Amino acid sequence: MPSYRYKLLSNGDDDEQISTKPAVRRKKILFGIIAVAAAMYAVFSAARFLVRSSRLACHKPPGLHRNLSSLPDHFTLPSGDNIPSVALGVWQAGRGEVGNAVKTALKTGYRHIDGAWAYGNEAEVGQALKESGVPRDEVWLTSKLWNNFHAPEDVEPVLDDSLNKLGTDYLDLYIIHWPIAFKKDTSQYDPELTADPYPTWQKLEEMVEKGKVRNIGVSNFNIPRLENLTANPLKIKPAVNQVELNFWNPQPELLKWSNDNGIPLEAYSPLGGTGYVQKSLNVPQVKAIAAELGLTPAQVLISWQVQRGTIVLPKSVTPSRIEENFQIFELPEALFVKLERAAQSHPPQRVGNPSKQWGLPFDIFDDYP
Ligand SMILES: NC(=O)c1ccc[n+]([C@@H]2O[C@H](COP(=O)([O-])OP(=O)(O)OC[C@H]3O[C@@H](n4cnc5c(N)ncnc54)[C@H](OP(=O)(O)O)[C@@H]3O)[C@@H](O)[C@H]2O)c1
Structure with missing residues (x-):
């Protein structure tokens, strides 16, 4: 058949x-x-x-950068949480513009917003996050405890205010903004609260236990201040120290100490801040590396910080710059070393230091205690 x-x-x-x-x-x-x-x-x-x-x-400027390796898109903190290596900084991102900046950043691929209660724009950041449609658990949100609220009883109410404004019930990271405490409702320095950050820290530890915060850290702490804090019987070690790091102020000693002690640095004002950004982008060595690799000077400076092992927080409200700043690449070793040497070859110059503005009888960054 x-x-x-x-x-x-x-x-x-x-x-x-x-x-x-x-x-x-x-x-x-x-x-x-x-x-x-x-x-x-x-x-x-x-x-x-x-x-x-x-x-x-x-x-993306045309050029050789397509052949460059990528850099880590996150670092792992002691808690086991992965913090995205590049954030959008939102200091001085004004009301009416910060929301669009956040939405542009999220669309570009950023998953980390570095904010603070003192920036006065948390409600707009929270609204933009909601409108973006990106799920809350896909975005790393940082806020900071302002100087007026270091007294333990003041910590939780101001944290709750940040949570309400951001429209979330937890922060990924909450940081002591400055190692300086002000007296309640004033901008006057409080010597006692400033001398011992441990009571504030214990309250932050309690916030982690309550689930309102996943990680806690510090900002603008130099090595003696870090040693002063970590000499206490901490339940939770600082997850990060957020400090100024840029071409003018590369802080190699602090970076080494931080690596040796497992407290990663976050690089603020990585482009030199509003006052120094143009000067930073015109540093001859930065421009030469940018030209050689087919990157922009801003991309070179941001890439350099991630390659140094720091989390980097460039701020912009300009859509094209927000996109530009997110395209980072590993610099070939020789160029990385060249940039590191150039940054260390001049006396360090801090681009931001409010010590005088706050009428402090000492410089915040001088050795202490
Ligand atoms: N913990 C602290 O005490 C502390 C202190 C300072 C800063 N921070 C954090 O760090 C973030 C960044 O620091 P920062 O704002 O001082 O300085 P920055 O990021 O070094 O510089 C921001 C300036 O650079 C401009 N810019 C950004 N990208 C650019 C590009 N690709 N080309 C040309 N210009 C560009 C921005 O202009 P446009 O916005 O107009 O584009 C703005 O004027 C802050 O937003 C904040 O989150 C923390």
Whole structure:
């Protein structure tokens, strides 16, 4: 008996031909549909590729950077949490512009916003986060405890205020903004509260236990201040120390101490802050490296910080710059060393220091206690 396959191929009797013709037609139609679908998919993919490439070309300078390796997109903190290595900083991102900056950043791929209660824009940041549609648990949110609230009883209410404004029930990171405490409702320095940050820290530990905060850290602490704090029987070690790090103030000793002691640094004002950004972008060594690699000077400076092992927090409210600052690459070793040497070859110059503005009888960054 001929097989079914044989029947389809055979030129046998009419009965057989009648029974196989519709099947052949069906098969042809099916092949046709598949071919059309495949062609449409190919055209669609090509169009999508072209659109994406042209979008990237807007903020990626042409050049050799396509051959550069990528840098880590996160660092792992002692808690086991992964903190994205590049954040959008939102200090001086004014009301009416910070929301768009946050939305642009989230669309670009940022998953880390570095904010603070004192920046006065947390409600708009929270609203933008909500409107972006990016789930809360995919974004790393940092806020900071301002100088007026170091008294243990003042910590939780101001943390709650940040949580309410941000529209969230937990922060990924809460930081003591400055190692300086002010007296309640004033901008007057409080010597006692400043001398011993441990009671404030214990309250922060309690906030972690309560689930309002996942990680706690410090900011603007120099080595003696860190040693002063960590000499206490801490339940939770500082997860990070957020400090100024840029071409003018690279702080290699603090970086080494931090690596040796497992307290990662976060680099604020990585471009030199508003006052020094143009000067930073015009440093001859930075420009030369940028030209050699086909990057922008800002990309070189931001890449350098991540390559040094620091979490980096560039601020911008300009969409093209927000996108530019997110494209970072590993600098070849020789160029990395060249930049590190250039940054250390001049006397360190801090771009921000409010000691005088706050009327302090000492410099915040001098050795202490
Ligand atoms: N813990 C602390 O005490 C502390 C202190 C300072 C800062 N921070 C944090 O660190 C973040 C960054 O520091 P920062 O704001 O002082 O300084 P920054 O990020 O070094 O510089 C920001 C300035 O650079 C401009 N800029 C950004 N990207 C640029 C690019 N690709 N090309 C040209 N110009 C560019 C910005 O302008 P546009 O915005 O107009 O684009 C802005 O004027 C802050 O937002 C804050 O989150 C923390």
